[in-house]
Amino acid sequence: MDGGVMPILWVVAVIFVVSVVGFITGRARALQSAGGDARRLHSLPIYYGSNVALWAVVPAAATLIVWLIVQPLFVNSRVAETLPGSLLDEGSSIGLIMSDVRRVAEGLDVAVAQGALSRDEAASIGSSSVNIREFLGSIGVALGSDVSPEVVAAAQLYRGFNATGSALMSLIVLAISAGGAAYAYRRSNADFRARNVVERGVLGLLIGAASIAILTTIGILFALLFNTIEFFKLYPATEFFFGTNWAPSFSGRGGLSDLGVLPLLWGTFYISFIAMLVAVPIGLFSAIYLSEYASPRVRSVAKPLIEILAGIPTIVYGLFALLTVGPLLVSLFGKDTLNWMQGGTAVMTAGLVMGIMLIPFVSSLSDDIINAVPQALRDGSYGLGATQSETIRLVILPAALPGIVGAILLAASRAIGETMIVVLGAGAAARLSMNPFDAMTTITAKIVSQLTGDADFSSPEALVAFALGMTLFVLTLGLNVFALFIVRKYREQYD
Structure with missing residues (x-):
């Protein structure tokens, strides 16, 4: 050292x-x-x-x-x-x-x-x-x-x-x-001609700095791709993509391991779905209130307080899920009441806490987007006799829809990639279940567990982490492409 x-x-x-x-x-x-x-x-x-x-x-x-x-x-x-x-x-x-x-x-x-x-x-x-x-x-x-x-x-x-x-x-x-x-x-x-040389040098540095993001993306993609190919040389792709059981044995060659990704995908999307059910309505409604109804004094206090949620470390949210939300849900839905929930770690626990964490992502971005809608659209709606609520519902929100979709998708990507809240709040069980009070896990949590310790990178049990990462990368890319399609479609109507 x-x-x-x-x-x-x-x-x-x-x-x-x-x-x-x-x-x-x-x-x-x-x-x-x-x-x-x-x-x-x-x-x-x-x-x-x-x-x-x-x-x-x-x-x-x-x-x-x-x-x-x-x-x-x-x-x-x-x-x-x-x-x-x-x-x-x-x-x-x-x-x-x-x-x-x-x-x-x-x-x-x-x-x-x-x-x-x-x-x-x-x-x-x-x-x-x-x-x-x-x-x-x-x-x-x-x-x-x-x-x-x-x-x-x-x-x-x-x-x-x-x-x-x-x-x-x-x-x-x-x-x-x-x-x-x-x-x-x-x-x-x-x-x-020192000025010409210096300006060309600075331009080269700026181009290099701009290229770092692109090269980093390419490097990440190839790192995932090569190791994913190595994994599929050792483990059948059909069993990985269509397997319904996740049970790595760490035997060294994967002969006794079940590495089906479907339980992890289900847990990832189930927890993210519950989180979005919490974050989108609360975040969007708070953005509408702050931008259209709140006075400048209220807005100057409420907006920073909401944005503080985005600065709290995710490990703190995880502890909040483990020590507060989980026991609260058990007291409401546990064996002493409805008998729906057996323990504090569950999909509902992680989803609720993750939704709270995502509120500022939806609220702050949507608020800025709604404020960016031209005032002329509001004045024209009021001039035609529309009320404030009708103006918001029929004019402002449709005009701001591309940006709101972008804010929601940013929150969804954040939810899909979250790890600590899932580890502490949802448990580590990989299962296919519709019960939101069951313990489940996600792809990101299993990537961490598969690479924790001295991993033998020649075994499927370690290489599967890269296959999981590539699967998540492709799904997120598809989600972003779909979002881009929606944004372009609606933006053409208001440009």
């Missing part, structure tokens, strides 16, 4: 210092070449300093980012090649072995940082697998099982590669930063 984080922070700090010095000296050199008269410069003095600063920061930062991405992949590959075949013959996957290697390496780094070991002692430790486990446990680094000498040797190699890579990274990145600043500094003279 000490060897990985601090050098990066120091490298970034040095690059920043080089850029500041480059800005000052580049600006001063340009003014000096013009005899101190800024009017003789092609561009303003600030552009000459900015050009040097950009050359000091951008190439070095790009190299640093690429290095930080490539180095872990390279180190993992090199260390994995040195692992003896006897470890794999024992039934462990390469992923689990490398996880142990990384934990031991990080534990040794922690020991060095805390002063429990010197660097030389950390480099020579590993003669006894039990001793190193007990030693790391004594300084607060827990290992799940005994560590073999081969894993300790691989961890030492891992630490060595990382140390060498970090040192090379620091030297190369700082050299690029200094070289870029020196190159731009030499070009700082009165005839240099």
Whole structure:
């Protein structure tokens, strides 16, 4: 930890210092070449300093980012090649072995940082697998099982590669930063078109920033796609999409596992449906009141109070569902009254709390959309003799419908992707049931459970998380396409 984080922070700090010095000296050199008269410069003095600063920061930062991405992949590959075949013959996957290697390496780094070991002692430790486990446990680094000498040797190699890579990274990145600043500094003279260069550079940075979202989406899609393909090589697609039983066995090869997605889909949509039944009417009615009926004083108080709900962490909502809403529903519908509800964790519990959480999403967005409807539409309706309620129902809401649909779909997407409220409020049972007082679970909750702990990514029980994620991605994409169709259809009538 000490060897990985601090050098990066120091490298970034040095690059920043080089850029500041480059800005000052580049600006001063340009003014000096013009005899101190800024009017003789092609561009303003600030552009000459900015050009040097950009050359000091951008190439070095790009190299640093690429290095930080490539180095872990390279180190993992090199260390994995040195692992003896006897470890794999024992039934462990390469992923689990490398996880142990990384934990031991990080534990040794922690020991060095805390002063429990010197660097030389950390480099020579590993003669006894039990001793190193007990030693790391004594300084607060827990290992799940005994560590073999081969894993300790691989961890030492891992630490060595990382140390060498970090040192090379620091030297190369700082050299690029200094070289870029020196190159731009030499070009700082009165005839240099610094403004054009800086503006093109800033335009390139803006394009790069705009491209990050697109590239991130593509990266997420491919990460899901490749692992989903690997899952369907090990588990039949028909059983996944049409199976009605979810019972992973974690046997290692999926032979005894039932991984049908239908119970999870049903729980996801059932809980989201109840949440939307709560959030849409309350949110939409509150938006209509705030935008059309409330006085400015009431609106200035009520709107921020409603929006506070959006800032509450979802874990707090989950605790509210577990400790308050669940017991309340049991007292109303439990075995002492109607005998409909057996426990506090149920679809109704999670749905009600999730609906409360979604109220500000519907209310605030719908309120802004309703306020954006032109006043001329209201005046025309009143001029024809319509009442305020008739104007709202027949003019304002139809005009604002595309935006309201967008707000509802945003809330629906938020509901489908929620995890903590489901885990604490709905339970973990995967079942097909129409009873809203039964415990159920969702796709997102099972994605978390399948990847919790040391997952063997060569087994269907771990890879199924990516298939679940891809299924949810496709469903959400279809929902957004449908929403876009509705928005365009109704927008044409009011443009």
